Amino acid sequence: MNRKPLLITMGDPAGIGPEIIAKAFRDAPAELAGCVVVGDVATLRRAAGLTGAPMPLAVAWLDALADWPTLPPRCIGVLQKCELPTPVPYGQVNALAGKAAADCIVWAARAVLAGEAAALVTAPIHKEALAATAYAGFPGHTELLQAEAAAFLGKELKDLPVRMMLANDELKTVLVSIHLSLREAIEAVTLDNVLQTLRITHAAVGAGLGRPPRIAVAGLNPHAGEGGLFGREEQTIIGPAIAAARDQGLDVSGPFSPDTVFMRARNAPGKPGEFDVVVAMYHDQGLIPVKYLGVEQGVNVTLGLSLVRTSPDHGTAFDIAGTGQADPASLIAAIRMARQLAG
Known part of the structure; x- marks a missing residue:
C-alpha cells in the first residue's frame, strides 16, 4: 500500500476489540504487516x-x-492516543x-485524511459508552467519521453524503438508509x-x-410492487431514479423483487453473480442476506468518505469480552478489504 501504514483503532477497551486485534496479529502476521494500532x-x-x-x-x-x-x-505497534489511567473492566x-x-x-x-496513513480499520465501539461522553452527538463511527472528513474538506455535512456497504466474498449490499425505524x-x-x-x-465500488460496477436495485415492496398492486414506490420513485442513473452512464438494473435479487447477485463457487x-x-432488507452467509466474513465499509474505512461486522460483545473466545476473522477480512480499496 505505497508504504503507508494501515491504522487500526482499538475500539471500546471494555469490549473484544483489543482482543481480536491481538489475535489478528497472531493468526495473520503477513496480512497485519504494516498495520499500526491507535489505542492504549x-x-x-x-x-x-x-x-x-x-x-x-x-x-x-x-512515539510517532x-x-x-x-x-x-x-x-503490535501502538500509538498511545487516548488517556486511560488503567485498563477498564471488561464487559461494562x-x-x-x-x-x-x-x-x-x-x-x-x-492521520488518514492528511495522507499519513493509507486506510482506517475500526474495531467495534459501544454506542451507549460513546453517548456518555463529549461525543454524544455522534451515534456511531459513521457520523463521527463523516464529520471529520467534512471538516477536513471544508464542507458542510449535507455536502458529504455517506452510505453503508456490508460485504463479503459472495455478496455486497449498499443501503439507502441505515439506522432508522x-x-x-x-x-x-x-x-x-x-x-x-x-x-x-458507482464511484466507490467501481x-x-x-471498472464500472453492475448495480442491481431491490424494490421496496413485495415482488417490487407487482406493477403497482402491492405499492407504487417502484413506479414513482425507484424506477425514475434508476432511469436517471442510466442517463448518467451508470450500469444499473431493476427494480427487482427483494426476495430474489440477492440470490442473483451472490457470487457462489462455480456460479458468478x-x-x-x-x-x-x-x-434489514440489505443486511440479513449478507449476514446469513456468515457474520465472521462480513465487512462494514463506509462509502462516500474521502478516506478508506472498513470495520468488522459485529459489535463489542461485552458478554464474552475478556474470556478469550472472540474470533478475529471479521477483523482480518476488514483489513484485507481496506488494503484492496486503498490500492
Missing part, C-alpha cells in the same frame, strides 16, 4: 495475554507514526472507555436519496473493481 498500550498488552499464543506477542509503544517501519514481525459500559475509543478514531481519521426508512426512499446512493455506489452489488432500500 496497557489495554493492548492485556489483550495480548488472551491470545493463547505459545510465544507471547510483543506490544511496542510507538513514522516509526512503524522499525517494528519487528509479530510485534464506561464513559472513560467511550471517550478513549472516540479519541483514537478522531486521531486516526485525521422502518416507518422512517420507508419515508427515506425518495428519488434524490436513491439516485444519490446509486452515484456513491474504484475497488477498477449477475451483479457486483445490490442497492437495498433499508437496513
